[in-house]
Amino acid sequence: MPQIEVWxxxxxxxxxxxxxxxxxxxxxxxxxxxxxxxxxxxxxxxEGRWYKDFGTFKVCGEGAYPKTFLLPGQVAAGPQLWTAxxxxxxxxxxxxxFPNAPTFASENVKRYWFSLRTEASANRRYSTxxxxxxxxxxxxxxxxxx
Amino acid sequence: MTLPAQVAKQIEGIAKRRRLSDNRVLVELIEEGIExxxxxxxxxxxxxxxxRAANDSAEVKRLGDELGRFVFGE
Numbered sequence: 001m002p003q004i005e006v007w008x009x010x011x012x013x014x015x016x017x018x019x020x021x022x023x024x025x026x027x028x029x030x031x032x033x034x035x036x037x038x039x040x041x042x043x044x045x046x047e048g049r050w051y052k053d054f055g056t057f058k059v060c061g062e063g064a065y066p067k068t069f070l071l072p073g074q075v076a077a078g079p080q081l082w083t084a085x086x087x088x089x090x091x092x093x094x095x096x097x098f099p100n101a102p103t104f105a106s107e108n109v110k111r112y113w114f115s116l117r118t119e120a121s122a123n124r125r126y127s128t129x130x131x132x133x134x135x136x137x138x139x140x141x142x143x144x145x146x
Numbered sequence: 147m148t149l150p151a152q153v154a155k156q157i158e159g160i161a162k163r164r165r166l167s168d169n170r171v172l173v174e175l176i177e178e179g180i181e182x183x184x185x186x187x188x189x190x191x192x193x194x195x196x197x198r199a200a201n202d203s204a205e206v207k208r209l210g211d212e213l214g215r216f217v218f219g220e
Contacts, residue, residue, distance in 0.1 A: 004218070005218075006215075006218055006219040006220055007211075007214045007215045007217075007218040007219060007220065008215070008220060010214075010218070015211070015214060016207075018210075018214060019206070019207060019210030019211065019213075019214060020210075022197070022210060022213060022214070022217075023197065023198065023206060023210065025198065029191060029194040029195065029198070032194060032213075032217060033187065033190055033191070033194075035217055036190060036216065036217045039217060039218055039219060040219070066218070
């Protein structure tokens with residue numbers, strides 16, 4: 001998969017068009033900064049047409065060349081690119097690490113329909129509300145001679 | 147956190163030269179990295195605001211070209 005070309009390697013006409021579009025005040029500077037951060041990660045893009053949404057604009061390209069910036073109402077061609085977080089190999093472990101529900105609320109949440117876990121204690125195999133340790137302690141606390 | 151072998155070697159080299167612990171070198175490098183990141187962001191916003199405020203077409207082209215290099219890389 002190609003990577004997006006740097007500014008100097010873009011055709012002059014494309015550069016002039018992008019400058020004109022970037023000057024549009026409907027495109028926010030904060031979102032342009034998000035585009036800069038995304039491009040700094042050297043993302044791989046498809047060979048054909050693609051686009052990525054940054055809120056106040058979409059950057060549309062074809063292969064290694066970004067072609068234009070579209071405003072929210074305008075329709076872009078090709079597949080949408082998502083953030084790298086969802087695409088990285090270990091995404092499943094990240095999902096487990098950062099659950100949608102906050103920790104305390106998750107105690108009574110059955111997250112998946114197929115899950116047998118219904119309460120927080122079920123997350124730990126040997127943890128119960130009435131742990132055996134206390135029983136052991138009670139028995140061992142008795143005097144030896146009784 | 148696992149560091150790539152080459153980076154870990156460089157960290158070790160710096161730590162030895164400066165007689166610091168590897169962790170101390172890592173903390174310093176991260177702090178410097180964050181500062182550089184902040185400076186770059188400030189420079190970006192400053193340039194973008196100048197570009198948006200420009201009215202003269204030659205100035206728009208010059209600043210736009212600079213902003214393009216900033217956003218798309220050199």
